[in-house]
Amino acid sequence: MRRTVLVTLAICAVAFTAAAHGNYKHVLGVVTAITDTSLTVETQTKETQVVKIVADTSFVKSGAPSSLKELKVGDRVVIHAKPVGSDLVAHEVRFGRMDRASGSAGKN
């Protein structure tokens, strides 16, 4: 019974978090592989996460518009991605150092 309650609460918490973030999942990690259509990221919990890149994906380097070409293996990234089926599709990929003024790239 206790387990059921805990699982239910956990599901509610995850659902609330997803809603608060406009249904984008936030992936923080280090880039381990780059292709034209995907990024592979090792997260802080040492999990590997593959995120798809599409034409609408925007890249922001240090608060300024950028492109996939400027991203390198080993860069730290913050990816706001939308779950589509079993995939994650990147809406925005941020990388590069951010000062406080350029740190606000908007709500996702």
Place this chain on the structure above:
Amino acid sequence: MKRSQVWLLSLFVALIAAAVAAPLAWFVAAGISARQKPGPIETRVARTARHFMIPASAREMKNPETATPEVLELARNHFADHCAGCHANDGSGASEMGHHLYPRAPDMREDQTQNLSDGELYYIIENGVRLTGMPAWGRGGYDDEDTWGLVLFIRQLPHLTKKDLDEMEQFNPRSPAEMQEEEEERRFLNGEPAPRGKNPNH
């Protein structure tokens, strides 16, 4: 009283009773839940009623503002800050709030909104619409420059670019939790470890 007159009177009373009872029965059956979308008849009736309840003098008002780049940018940022929570930055209504309002936030890029006159749009923004989620944003006068700017911007909704939408995101309201998350993401990008106890991949 003649027999035919009694019949007519009875018929009249029955029609009145049906006219009152039918919507009452529908309302009781439907309850107050906002989970369902309004049906086509309710939508038609509500829009028609809204049209006739906006005074003709207001419907015919002309926009005194001109769609200069400065006015449109100001209105765009104003829309992102005040309206997008329900209407979404692109005006599609595809927001967490917009999807769950009764009636749903409309897709303002479509004819049902774009065919409204400038005066109607102004009146709705200023005065709101009862029994919907649309609040009254103005004081009720006819000379609010910000509202007229919004009317101009609403005309631009079908033509917004991705750059417009990206810039609008900077003006969307953020909760304290979202601001904290942005700060944590900024610190992560600057080489600091991810915050303790926080799953960075949620």
